[in-house]
Amino acid sequence: MIEVKNLVRTFNSGDRTIKPVNDISFELEQGTLASIVGKSGSGKSTLLSLLGALDKPTSGDVVVNGVSLASLPDGKLTEYRRRDIGFVFQQFNLIPNLTALDNVMLPLEFAGVRKAGRVKRAKELLEQVQLDPDKQLRRINRLSGGEQQRVAIARALANEPKLILADEPTGNLDEQTGDHIIELLSSLSRDHNTTILVVTHDRALANKTERRFRLQHGKLAEEPARARAGTVAASA
Numbered sequence: 001m002i003e004v005k006n007l008v009r010t011f012n013s014g015d016r017t018i019k020p021v022n023d024i025s026f027e028l029e030q031g032t033l034a035s036i037v038g039k040s041g042s043g044k045s046t047l048l049s050l051l052g053a054l055d056k057p058t059s060g061d062v063v064v065n066g067v068s069l070a071s072l073p074d075g076k077l078t079e080y081r082r083r084d085i086g087f088v089f090q091q092f093n094l095i096p097n098l099t100a101l102d103n104v105m106l107p108l109e110f111a112g113v114r115k116a117g118r119v120k121r122a123k124e125l126l127e128q129v130q131l132d133p134d135k136q137l138r139r140i141n142r143l144s145g146g147e148q149q150r151v152a153i154a155r156a157l158a159n160e161p162k163l164i165l166a167d168e169p170t171g172n173l174d175e176q177t178g179d180h181i182i183e184l185l186s187s188l189s190r191d192h193n194t195t196i197l198v199v200t201h202d203r204a205l206a207n208k209t210e211r212r213f214r215l216q217h218g219k220l221a222e223e224p225a226r227a228r229a230g231t232v233a234a235s236a
C-alpha cells in the first residue's frame with residue numbers, strides 16, 4: 001500500500017516560486033491500477049519522481065508498505081528504487097549500445113540472479129511484451145521507439161517490483177501494441193498484485209484503470225471509478 005501525505009514540491013523560477021505539487025494526499029491499495037491525467041506542465045512527472053524517490057519533496061511524505069521515504073537515508077532510497085520500483089520513464093533511458101536482452105538482464109544482475117536465470121527470465125519478459133525474438137539481440141539504438149518502449153516495460157518488470165511507475169507507457173506505440181500493453185499492465189495488477197500508476201494522455205488507457213486522477217493547479221482530484229480492463233463496466 002502506498003500513502004501519499006501532504007506532499008509539496010516547489011521550484012524557484014527566477015523570482016517566482018511554482019508549486020506543481022501542492023499538498024497532495026491519497027492512498028493506493030496494493031494491486032491497484034491507477035492513472036493520472038493532466039495538461040502538459042501540470043506536474044505529473046514531478047509527482048511520479050517523488051513517488052519513485054528520484055526527487056525529494058519540499059514537505060510531506062510518501063509511505064510505502066509502512067516505510068516512510070522521508071526517514072530513509074540515501075543508500076536505502078537507492079535500494080528502494082532498485083528493488084521495489086519498476087520505472088517506465090522516457091528519460092530513464094535504456095542503455096543504447098547494449099542489446100534489448102542485456103538491458104532487461106541488468107536489473108537482475110544487480111539483484112544477484114545467476115546468468116542462466118537472467119537470460120531465461122529476460123527472454124520470457126521480452127516475449128510478454130511481444131518483442132520479435134530476432135530483435136532481442138539487437139542494440140537498443142537499432143530498435144524503433146515503440147520497440148524501445150516495450151523493452152523499457154520488460155526491464156521495469158524484471159525484478160517483480162511491488163510498484164510500477166510509468167510515464168506515458170503507450171506514448172510511442174501503435175493502437176494494437178498500445179492495447180496489448182494496457183492488457184499487460186492490467187493483468188499484472190490483477191494477477192501479480194502489482195500497484196501500477198501511469199501518467200498518460202491516452203484516454204483508452206486512462207479509461208481502463210480502476211482509479212483515475214486529474215492533476216490541476218498542483219492538486220489531485222479523483223474521477224469516478226471504472227471497472228477493470230477486460231471486465232464489463234457496471235452501469236451506474
Ligand SMILES: Nc1ncnc2c1ncn2[C@@H]1O[C@H](COP(=O)(O)OP(=O)(O)OP(=O)(O)O)[C@@H](O)[C@H]1O
Nearest residue numbers: 011012013020038039040041042043044045046047
Ligand atoms: N527541476 C525543475 N526546476 C524548475 N522547474 C521545474 C523543474 N522540474 C519541473 N519544473 C516545472 O514544474 C512544472 C511541472 O513540470 P512536470 O514536468 O512535472 O509537468 P508534466 O505534467 O509532467 O508535463 P508534461 O506532460 O509536459 O511532461 C512545470 O512548470 C515545469 O517547468
